[in-house]
Amino acid sequence: KSAAMLMAHPEIDYLVCLEGACPNGVGLTIEEMGLVGKVNALAIDLQPGTIDYIKSGVIWASFTQSYYNIDGGGVTAAEVILDYINDGIEPPSFIDSGYNFWTVENVDEYGAEDAVAAEEDWSDKLVVYVTPLLSMSPDWSRSHDAFMNAAREYGFEGRVVGPNEINIEEMVADIETAIAEGADGIMTCPLVPEAFEEVLQKARDAGILVVNVMADCCEDNRLTFIGTDPVALGQAQAEAVIDHSGGEAKVGIIMTDATTPNQKAELEMFIETIEDTGVELVDIQYDHSQV
Secondary structure, X not given: OHHHXXXXXXXXXXXXXXXXXXXXXXXXXXXXXXXXXXXXXEXXXXXXXXXXXXXXXXXXXXXXXXXXXXXXXXXXXXXXXXHHHHHOOOOOOEEEOOEEEEOOOOHHHOOOOOOOOOOOOXXXXXXXXXXXXXXXXXXXXXXXXXXXXXXXXXOOEEEEEOOOOOOHHHHHHHHHHHHHOOOOEEEEOOOOHHHHHHHHHHHHHOOOEEEEEOXXXXXXXXXXXXXXXXXXXXXXXXXXXXXXXXXXXEEEEEEOOOOXXXXXXXXXXXXXXXXXXXXXXXXXXXXXXXX
């Protein structure tokens, strides 16, 4: 998509990725078309290839959703569940996990956060993390590690289960298993909301606390949602381009599709933020999260 966009619109000097499969493909395109230093790429998430492209100057910068940090949402979700069980503390409906901004100046620090220790003993509690990607994703793997760090520190039994590739039916089946095993809490990422409605209602009926992470649905059946505010992220992405370009840029955006809720909200705020500046959105392409 990035190659076709740049050939159709050679005036583009900024490419902005709103989804995680985009950056490595954009980096390869910029290299192959000899546009390093001419087209500035703003990535999302930090896959190993993206980090390498930032270090080599092919990609200018990247935002990451702080949920994935070692002291981020994986720990927060566990804390929310345990605090509610023990003290009845009601969390807000949405917990913004924030974002980080990475360039060649600080990308070596990625992954260096220290986990926060805790002293409580929750050895009789089972919390199951039903993830969309058990392996093959450095970001999700970091969130799994954060969750298991929390399990060790707090002393509860933690399990991470899920498919190695996105498979909604398998995720739902894993939630069914967690319900049958009498889990006290379930963390999950309901990528297709309608597919999770029935099973999350079943979890609620069983008295199981559910925390949605990175994608949300079924507000009546979950305790809270933890993820990055897409509106704030879209504004930050636009402001980064405005600042880096000096307020004059031709932008192409690559996103999954026109309907993915968080990316749609990011795009709308990006467009709103660049109004009355010299930054112009030239083209939008959809890659369906395929490199």
